């Protein structure tokens with residue numbers, strides 16, 4: 001038995017569908033980012049910030065987060081329904097993804113009352129933008145060796161070091177920061193601490209990094225004697241690794257609690273059918289080719305299976321035999337799937353495959369090419385697919401540590 005009023009959910013869903021139909025902007029005359037990792041211009045940033053705020057004010061973001069911190073106080077099924085409609089309606093993405101999906105749930109699960117009161121509403125309304133300072137130039141997968149230093153000085157910490165691939169680093173007001181407070185700890189993990197660090201302080205500099213698409217979206221972040229208040233420390237000194245691992249569980253899908261809203265504009269697998277009808281193979285529409293048909297059916301089947309698995313993951317009795325397996329597997333398989341889907345779409349385009357966004361000859365203005373290049377963001381960010389395989393091997397299948 002569901003522990004919410006089904007009739008209420010039906011009414012909420014109908015109201016949400018009507019709201020998104022009426023309010024989704026379709027006349028945007030500039031290129032919107034496909035994901036929260038590709039917000040590269042002020043125009044995109046300001047537009048998406050306003051859009052997230054509007055969705056939140058309408059009650060369709062954080063609908064299940066506690067009311068006392070700015071959420072809607074409803075059952076999670078309500079937010080799931082709103083998020084599904086956003087994806088179906090292909091609305092612009094939610095901007096503040098690191099706040100909504102990692103910082104927010106972390107604060108709700110283990111933040112102090114002060115931290116919850118201070119940060120959660122701003123995350124939902126997009127008034128305060130969050131970034132994540134985990135990876136360093138020499139330490140990405142090998143996160144436990146992070147070397148950025150935080151040294152206590154009275155009622156402040158002094159931060160020195162550099163973080164890299166900081167998504168939205170140049171726009172963020174705060175960073176979830178993993179830094180070393182004790183280089184002499186008994187092991188490298190115990191020397192790390194976790195901070196909710198302000199970004200607009202002096203001593204913090206961000207330098208945007210261009211991606212292979214030519215778009216921007218992340219920065220290298222430099223800390224040079226940057227002073228942050230000591231009460232930015234989350235938990236205690238030495239608990240940084242524990243808290244970072246909990247954060248990565250939200251990021252990798254192994255824990256729920258995210259605010260909802262879609263943060264990636266994924267290609268709809270059925271869009272490829274139009275392309276297959278239009279593209280020519282040996283002078284005939286590609287869709288008539290048996291090998292193309294076979295691949296199309298395989299992709300559609302896989303898309304359906306991924307969708308069903310993500311629903312199955314939310315039904316506790318169906319997921320309890322191997323907790324985390326579906327969620328962890330889903331990041332790996334869905335990011336790989338979208339990469340292959342885009343690659344197949346490009347392969348249907350023959351010589352036009354070489355044209356990109358902005359070329360007159362590009363099919364659909366190069367949407368599949370852009371999707372393909374951007375798909376690498378998701379197979380690397382949040383832990384690479386190889387690392388995800390290691391985690392599944394060790395934590396789900398119980399294989400020995402590599």
Ligand SMILES: Cc1cc2nc3c(=O)[nH]c(=O)nc-3n(C[C@H](O)[C@H](O)[C@H](O)COP(=O)(O)OP(=O)(O)OC[C@H]3O[C@@H](n4cnc5c(N)ncnc54)[C@H](O)[C@@H]3O)c2cc1C
Pocket residue numbers: 037131132133134135136137138139140141142164165166167168218376377378380381382383384385386387390
């Ligand atoms: C678009 C994008 C956005 C990002 N945003 C952020 C962000 O906001 N904040 C942040 O902190 N980081 C961010 N990252 C960084 C991301 O988390 C790292 O790139 C990732 O963890 C890999 O680290 P690395 O780049 O140092 O590669 P490395 O760790 O140097 O890995 C290089 C290669 O070696 C493989 N490898 C490494 N170790 C192992 C192993 N033990 N077993 C098998 N294979 C291994 C990797 O899979 C990879 O193929 C982002 C990355 C991208 C692409």
